[in-house]
Amino acid sequence: VKTVLVVEDLPDIRQWLCDTLTQAFPHTRISSAARVDEALYLVQNQAFDLALVDLGLPDGAGVEVIRHLRDSQPQAISVVITIFDDDAHLFPALQAGAFGYLLKEQPQDLLVTQLTRITQGEPPLSPAIARRVLAYFAQAQNRRAQSFVALEHQIELTERENEVLLRVSKGFTLPEIAKQLGISRHTVADHVKQIYRKLGVSSRAEAALEAVRRGIVNT
Amino acid sequence: LAIAALLVMGALGLLRALSEPSSGWHFDIGSDKQVDARESAGSGRLKDVSAVRGVNCQGRAIEAAITPDLMRETGGIARYYSEHEKFYAEHHRLWELLACSHAAGQPLEIQHSAGLTSAALQPKSLSELGLRFWFPWTFGLLAFSVGLAVWVYRPVDRSASWYLLASASYAFWVMVVAAMGSRLLTQPSFGLQALHLASHAAGYLYLIGLCMLLWRFPTSLARPGLSENGFMGAMFAWAGVFMLIDAMQWVPTINLGFRLPNLVLAFVLAALYVAQWRVSSGDPLKRASLKWLGFLLMITLSLAFFTTLLAIANQWTAGRMAYGFAPMSLVFLGFVPLVTRLKLFKLELWWARAWLWFLGGVLVIFLDVLLVRWLALDSGAALGIALVLAGWVYFPMRQWLWQRVQQSALPQANEVLPDIVTLSSQADRSSHAQVWQQIWDKQWQPQSLRELPLVELLEIQEQGQVLRIPALGHLPALELGMPLRGQRLFNLSDVQRAQEIHTLVHLGLEAASAAKKGALQERQRIAADLHDDLGAKLLTIAQTAQNPQQGGRVAELARQALEDMRLAVRGLSATPVPATDLQADWRAELFARLDAAGVEAQWQANEPDASLQLSAVAQVQLTRVLRETLSNVIRHSQARHCSIQVHWGDASLSLRIQDDGIGLPQSQALPAQRHGLGLNNIERRIHKLGGMASWQSSPGTGLSLQAEIPIRLLRADAGA
Numbered sequence: 001v002k003t004v005l006v007v008e009d010l011p012d013i014r015q016w017l018c019d020t021l022t023q024a025f026p027h028t029r030i031s032s033a034a035r036v037d038e039a040l041y042l043v044q045n046q047a048f049d050l051a052l053v054d055l056g057l058p059d060g061a062g063v064e065v066i067r068h069l070r071d072s073q074p075q076a077i078s079v080v081i082t083i084f085d086d087d088a089h090l091f092p093a094l095q096a097g098a099f100g101y102l103l104k105e106q107p108q109d110l111l112v113t114q115l116t117r118i119t120q121g122e123p124p125l126s127p128a129i130a131r132r133v134l135a136y137f138a139q140a141q142n143r144r145a146q147s148f149v150a151l152e153h154q155i156e157l158t159e160r161e162n163e164v165l166l167r168v169s170k171g172f173t174l175p176e177i178a179k180q181l182g183i184s185r186h187t188v189a190d191h192v193k194q195i196y197r198k199l200g201v202s203s204r205a206e207a208a209l210e211a212v213r214r215g216i217v218n219t
Numbered sequence: 220l221a222i223a224a225l226l227v228m229g230a231l232g233l234l235r236a237l238s239e240p241s242s243g244w245h246f247d248i249g250s251d252k253q254v255d256a257r258e259s260a261g262s263g264r265l266k267d268v269s270a271v272r273g274v275n276c277q278g279r280a281i282e283a284a285i286t287p288d289l290m291r292e293t294g295g296i297a298r299y300y301s302e303h304e305k306f307y308a309e310h311h312r313l314w315e316l317l318a319c320s321h322a323a324g325q326p327l328e329i330q331h332s333a334g335l336t337s338a339a340l341q342p343k344s345l346s347e348l349g350l351r352f353w354f355p356w357t358f359g360l361l362a363f364s365v366g367l368a369v370w371v372y373r374p375v376d377r378s379a380s381w382y383l384l385a386s387a388s389y390a391f392w393v394m395v396v397a398a399m400g401s402r403l404l405t406q407p408s409f410g411l412q413a414l415h416l417a418s419h420a421a422g423y424l425y426l427i428g429l430c431m432l433l434w435r436f437p438t439s440l441a442r443p444g445l446s447e448n449g450f451m452g453a454m455f456a457w458a459g460v461f462m463l464i465d466a467m468q469w470v471p472t473i474n475l476g477f478r479l480p481n482l483v484l485a486f487v488l489a490a491l492y493v494a495q496w497r498v499s500s501g502d503p504l505k506r507a508s509l510k511w512l513g514f515l516l517m518i519t520l521s522l523a524f525f526t527t528l529l530a531i532a533n534q535w536t537a538g539r540m541a542y543g544f545a546p547m548s549l550v551f552l553g554f555v556p557l558v559t560r561l562k563l564f565k566l567e568l569w570w571a572r573a574w575l576w577f578l579g580g581v582l583v584i585f586l587d588v589l590l591v592r593w594l595a596l597d598s599g600a601a602l603g604i605a606l607v608l609a610g611w612v613y614f615p616m617r618q619w620l621w622q623r624v625q626q627s628a629l630p631q632a633n634e635v636l637p638d639i640v641t642l643s644s645q646a647d648r649s650s651h652a653q654v655w656q657q658i659w660d661k662q663w664q665p666q667s668l669r670e671l672p673l674v675e676l677l678e679i680q681e682q683g684q685v686l687r688i689p690a691l692g693h694l695p696a697l698e699l700g701m702p703l704r705g706q707r708l709f710n711l712s713d714v715q716r717a718q719e720i721h722t723l724v725h726l727g728l729e730a731a732s733a734a735k736k737g738a739l740q741e742r743q744r745i746a747a748d749l750h751d752d753l754g755a756k757l758l759t760i761a762q763t764a765q766n767p768q769q770g771g772r773v774a775e776l777a778r779q780a781l782e783d784m785r786l787a788v789r790g791l792s793a794t795p796v797p798a799t800d801l802q803a804d805w806r807a808e809l810f811a812r813l814d815a816a817g818v819e820a821q822w823q824a825n826e827p828d829a830s831l832q833l834s835a836v837a838q839v840q841l842t843r844v845l846r847e848t849l850s851n852v853i854r855h856s857q858a859r860h861c862s863i864q865v866h867w868g869d870a871s872l873s874l875r876i877q878d879d880g881i882g883l884p885q886s887q888a889l890p891a892q893r894h895g896l897g898l899n900n901i902e903r904r905i906h907k908l909g910g911m912a913s914w915q916s917s918p919g920t921g922l923s924l925q926a927e928i929p930i931r932l933l934r935a936d937a938g939a
Contacts, residue, residue, distance in 0.1 A: 083781055083785065084785060084788070085785070086785075105777070105778045105781045105782075106778075107774070107778075110815070126804070126807060127800070127803040127804050127806075127807045128800070128804060131800060168807075169800075169803060170803045170806075171802065171803035171804065171805065171806030171807040171810075172806070172807075173807065173810045173811065173814070176810075
C-alpha cells in the first residue's frame with residue numbers, strides 16, 4: 001500500500017485516521033480531503049491503492065467518491081469508515097464498490113489489525129450484511145427472469161459463495177465455516193472477497209440493465 | 220257520507236252495466252274488421268254477423284243491421300256530430316229490439332255468415348262483465364276514494380274540495396266508459412246521450428278541479444285583480460258555453476265542440492303549473508310537492524291524450540279506451556304520499572329519471588300514431604320504425620337532459636379530501652372547527668350552517684330541510700340548512716354521502732391520534748434511553764476526564780456511549796426483527812469479541828420459531844444485556860472460557876452466561892457495590908423487559924447470569 005486517500009470532514013478524526021494509517025502502513029503517502037468535491041479532484045489526478053471514506057460529508061454522500069473510484073481506479077480498495085454499522089447505512093456503499101467497513105470508535109490497535117486484514121483480502125462481513133447480500137442476489141435473479149434483456153455476463157454467486165453467505169448470515173465465524181465446509185480459512189476469505197466483488201459488479205450491471213430498459217422505453 | 224257516496228258511485232256503474240239483457244253472445248269486431256260474436260260462457264264463435272232479429276214492443280218481428288261502426292266503444296269517438304247521432308239512433312233501435320224481445324220472452328236471432336242462430340235472452344250476469352268493466356271500475360272507485368279521503372282529512376281546505384270534484388268527475392267518467400265499453404251488444408237507450416253529455420261534463424270538471432287545485436296549491440295564485448272566484452267563474456263559463464255548444468251540436472265536429480275546449484283547459488293547467496313553479500322559487504319544500512304533482516299530471520294527461528288519439532286513429536272498439544283511462548287515476552293515487560307528506564324527499568332521488576323514462580315511452584307511442592296516421596304504415600312496421608327513431612332521437616336527448624340535471628350536482632366527495640387530510644394532519648386544533656365547517660359548506664353549499672349541542676344520528680329532519688351531522692371528537696355537531704343555497708331539499712343520497720364524509724373524517728382523526736400516540740411513546744423511549752445510558756456515561760466521562768491517569772477509562776466509556784447511541788438510533792427505525800436474525804447477530808458478535816480478547820467461547824442455542832418477530836425495544840435491550848455482560852467477562856473476570864446458552868422456550872426466553880473467571884469479590888455481592896460492574900444496569904434492563912435476572916458467584920468458579928424473559932413481552936405485536 002503506497003498511496004492512501006482519506007475522506008473525512010472532522011479534522012481531529014482525519015488526523016487520527018492518518019496516524020493510524022501511518023502505523024499500519026509505514027512509508028505510505030496519505031492524501032486527505034474533507035469534502036466530496038475535493039476527494040473527486042484528488043481521484044482524478046492521482047492513483048490510490050486504498051481509500052478510507054466517511055459516508056456523511058458536508059457536500060454529499062461518500063458513496064459518490066466510492067463509486068467514482070471504482071469506475072476510474074478499479075484496483076483501489078475503498079473502505080467505509082463510519083460510526084453506524086447497520087446494514088441500512090452500509091449496504092449502498094458496498095454496492096457502490098466499497099470493500100468492507102471500519103468502525104471509527106475502535107481502539108487504534110484494533111483498527112490497524114482490521115486494515116491490514118482488508119488490504120490482505122479479508123474484509124469483514126456481518127450477518128446482517130450477509131442477509132442483505134443474499135436477498136439482493138435473489139431479487140436480482142428475479143428481476144432478470146422478468147426482464148426482456150439478457151445480459152451477456154450474468155453475475156451470479158457460485159454455490160460455494162452462497163453456502164458461505166448463508167452460514168455467515170446464521171452467525172458463524174469464518175474459521176467455523178472453514179471447518180464446516182472442510183476448506184481452509186484462506187479459501188473462505190477468498191469467497192468473501194468474491195462476494196464483495198460480485199456485489200459491486202452486479203450492482204453496476206443492474207444499473208446498466210436499468211439504463212437499457214429505460215432506453216427501450218424512450219426510443 | 221263519504222263511504223255512502225263511494226258505494227252509490229260503484230252501484231250506479233254496476234247497475235248500468237248489468238241493465239242489458241244477455242243473449243249469451245258478446246258482439247265485437249273481429250280480426251277481419253267484421254262483426255263477430257263470441258259465446259260468453261263457451262268458445263263458440265259466429266262470423267260476420269250482419270243483423271239481429273227479434274220483436275218490438277208491439278210484438279211485431281223487426282230486424283236491426285249490425286255494422287262495425289256500431290261496435291265502437293262510444294259515440295264520442297266519432298269526429299262529426301252526424302256520425303255520433305247515427306250511432307246513438309242505431310243503438311236506440313237495437314235496445315228496443317233487445318229489451319222488447321226480452322220482455323216478450325222471445326229469443327234473439329243472429330244472422331251470420333254460416334246462417335241463423337237463435338239465442339234466449341236472460342238477465343246479464345256478473346261474470347259477463349269481464350276485465351273491461353272491472354279494471355276501470357276499480358280504478359275509478361280508488362281515485363274517488365282518495366279524493367274523498369283528502370276531503371275528509373281537510374274538509375275546510377278548498378283545495379281538497381276541488382280535488383274531490385276532480386276525482387268524482389273522473390270516477391263518473393270512467394263509470395260511463397266502463398259500462399258502455401263492456402256492453403255485450405248495446406246499452407239501455409234511456410239516458411244514453413245524457414250520460415254521454417254528462418261524461419263530457421265530467422271531463423271538464425276533472426280539468427277544472429285540477430286547475431283550481433293548482434290555483435291554490437301549494438301557493439295561492441290569487442292577487443289584486445285576479446281573484447280565485449273570478450278565475451273559477453271564467454273556467455266554469457268556458458266549460459258551460461262549450462257544454463251548451465256540445466249539447467246543441469252547434470258546430471259540426473266533436474273536436475270543436477268538446478275536445479278542443481278541453482285541450483285549452485289542459486293548457487291552462489300547464490300554465491298554472493308553470494306559474495306555481497315560478498312562485499315557489501326558493502322554497503324547496505313546495506318545489507318538491509310540485510315536482511311530484513307535475514310528474515303525476517304529466518303521466519295522466521299524456522295517457523288521456525294518447526288514449527284518445529289512439530282510439531280515434533285505430534277506431535278502437537269496446538273496452539280498450541277504458542284500459543287507457545284507468546291509469547289516469549294515478550294523479551289521485553299518487554297524491555296520497557303528497558298529502559301525508561310521508562318521506563317526500565325520497566322523490567328527489569328518482570323523479571327526474573322516472574320522468575325521462577316516461578318521456579321515452581310517450582315518444583314511441585307518439586311516433587307510432589304519427590306513422591300510422593300520416594304515412595298509413597301498417598301498425599307492426601310503424602311500431603318498429605317508431606322504436607328505431609326513439610332510439611336515435613330520444614336517447615341522445617335523454618342524455619342531454621340527464622346531464623342538465625347532473626350539472627346542478629354538488630362537488631364530488633373526493634373534493635373535500637384535502638380538507639379531511641388537513642383535519643387529520645394538523646396538530647394545531649384551533650383551525651379545526653373552521654375546516655370542519657368548510658368541508659360541509661363546500662360539499663352542500665347549505666343555506667345555513669350552525670352548531671348544535673347534540674346530534675345523535677346523521678339524518679334528515681323537517682321534511683328534508685335540514686341535515687344533522689353528529690359531533691366527532693372535538694368537532695361540534697352541525698345542522699345544515701337546505702343545499703345549494705336553498706334550491707332543493709336533502710335526500711337519501713345526501714345522507715349517504717354525508718355518512719361517507721363523516722366516516723372519512725372519523726378515520727382520519729383516529730389515524731392522526733394513533734400516529735401522535737405512537738410518536739409520543741417513541742419519544743419517551745428515546746428520552747429514557749438517552750437519559751439512562753448515554754447521559755450516565757457522559758457524566759462519568761466528564762468526572763473521570765479530570766483525572767489524567769484515567770485516559771483509558773474515558774476512551775472506553777466514550778466508546779460505550781457511542782454504542783448506546785447507535786442502538787438508540789437503530790431502535791428509531793423501529794422495525795421488528797426476526798428472532799433468528801437477532802440470534803445470528805449475537806452469535807457473530809460474541810465470537811468476534813471473545814476471540815479478540817482471547818477467551819474461548821462456547822455457544823449453545825436452539826433455533827427460535829422462524830415466525831417470531833421481536834420488537835425494536837426488545838432487540839435493543841437484549842443486545843445490550845449480552846454486550847454488557849460480555850464486556851464484564853472480557854474486562855474483569857480474567858476468564859479463559861465463557862459459555863453462552865440461549866433457549867427459546869414456549870413461553871420464555873432464557874439466557875445463561877457463565878465464565879470461569881474470578882467471580883465477584885465477596886463484598887460485591889451486595890447490590891450497592893455491584894454498581895461498578897454495571898450489574899445493576901443489566902438487571903434493570905431485564906426487569907424493563909418484564910423478565911427476571913439472578914447472579915451466581917463464588918470465588919474460583921466464576922460468575923453466571925441467569926435471565927428469564929416472557930416471550931410474549933418481546934414480540935413485535937405485544938401492543939406497543
